[in-house]
Amino acid sequence: MYRIGQEEIAELTRVIESRNMFKINSGLQESRRVEEGLCELFGAKHSIYLTSGHAALVAGLVALGIGPGDEVIVPAYTYISTAMAVVEAGAMPVIAEVDETLTLSPEDVRKKITPHTKAMIPVHIQGFPCNMDALMEIARENNIAVLEDACQADGGAYKGKRLGTIGNAGALSFNYFKIISAGEGGALLTDDRKLFERALIYHDAGAIAFFGDQMSGFETEGFCGSEYRSNELCAAVMRIQLTRLDGILADLRKNKRYLMEGVADLAQFVPSNDLEGDCGTTLAFRFESEEKARAFATAPGVGGTLPIDTGRHVYTNWEPIMKKRGACHPAMDPFKMEANRDIVPDYRADMCPETLDLLARSVYVGVNPDHGARELQEKIAALRSALQSL
Ligand SMILES: Cc1ncc(COP(=O)(O)O)c(C=O)c1O
Incomplete structure (x- = not known):
């Protein structure tokens, strides 16, 4: 989370004073407005605002019809949540290499496909876009679905299209460590009406049954799901x-380029892809050895x-996955x-x-969107001196 201030405090105060804090049936419709805002900003037909990025991944997998008997390819370098979401859907995560861009290797995906493969989850880790052209081509050739994990890449793009809107569906996270945040939160984006209906039912199975008219016009019949519904405060x-997102990205990109x-x-x-x-x-x-990187x-x-x-x-630290403790x-x-x-x-x-x-030969240096010329020059001087001393 990079920027937060008086505007958020004012909106939060307004919701608290209204006492309308529940997502469905409140007079405020804050969550619905987030969903509309996401569709507009990301160019997606449907969006669901929910409790977390993990919830978005699970809802996406369930909506894709993934379950026991299915394999889902995930990269060896991603937050454990990506692999755990596959297990939560009842399927088997198949772990594939990342390539030099640190994102899912199309070459290794090809090697990992079997008759059981139903989907892959390209992860735009650290905001680095995956090679979506190559991955989408593999998906089409093999008739497998693509669920993008854009949890670390809110608002990023690949060839002009927002990350999370290229595959069949995409997940965003708004937890505290993400580009924009309400402490916790997530969203699922899709252009596919059937996926949207299934994910909507899954993420809020109890409340949908009791409140509002959210299922009117649905072709999907209700089924038991979870409660991954968010709230009006968040x-x-x-x-x-959301109104801050593109400004933050513009400043991050400008400062990264400068550095x-x-x-x-x-x-x-x-x-980069x-x-x-x-x-x-x-x-x-990137360095030639771990020693130099350190x-x-x-x-x-x-x-x-x-x-x-x-x-x-x-992946080596995904203990519950590596030890196959799935529930x-x-x-x-x-x-x-x-x-x-x-x-x-x-x-x-x-x-x-x-x-x-x-991973052992790469080094990350964080970019601050609010740094000006002086701080950037200081950073460049430190980086140059460190590089020259290797
Ligand atoms: C790549 C990736 N996927 C999924 C998640 C899960 O997001 P959340 O913490 O909102 O459940 C995260 C969160 O850190 C993540 O980094």
Whole structure:
């Protein structure tokens, strides 16, 4: 979260004073207005505002008809939530390598496809757009669905189209660490009416049955789902956050470009599938060895992080997945279900060596959209001195 202030406080106050805090049936319709705003800003036909990015991923998978007996390809480098969402839907996450852009490798996706593959989840990690042209082509050729995980890339784009609107559906997150935030929150975007109906029912199965007319005109019959409904307080904050999104992205991109230009003669950057659409949150460097990467990251004034050190973003640290503990109740555990018997993956710590190598030789430096010329010059001086000393 980069910017928040008086406008959010004023909207929050208004909702509290109205005492209309429930999403459905309130006179305020804050959540519906967030959904309308998302459709307009992202160019999506349908959107659902819900409690989290994880909820959006699960609702998207359920809506795609994913369940036991299905394989879903996920990248080896993503937050654990991506893989857990697949398990929550009852399916098996198949872990694939990322390529030098640190996003899902089209080449490895091709290798991981089997007759059981029903979907893939490209993750636009750190706001870096995936190679969507290549991934969409593979999806079309093999008749598999694409659910984009744009949880770390709110508002980013690939070849002029917003991330999350290229595949069959896309998930956004608004938790505290994301580009825009109401503390927690998420959204599902889709142009597909059937997916929208199923995801809407799934994310709010109880309340839809009791309140409002949200299902009028639906062709999908109601089914038991979950309660991933958000609330009017968070929605009030999100409405303002949405108005800030493009301004934040413009400043992030401007400052990232400035920093890149300032060190371009000395640095090797992590390549991008679309630098224009990249969210600009992260300046990413590539080194020939982990030793050099660590020396650079810890040099004075750099403040760098190696993605290999980012805990549950690296598949080797996805303990419940790697140990195949898919649920509390054994009969509900997809790793033990009869329908998955022949497709339970053989997860091993060394199964994605290219990903581990790339993550250990990359360094992230955060970009601040509010930094001006002086701070940027200071940062460039520190980066240059660290690069020269390697
Ligand atoms: C790539 C990715 N996917 C999914 C999620 C889940 O989002 P949330 O925390 O809103 O459930 C996150 C959150 O950090 C994420 O980074």
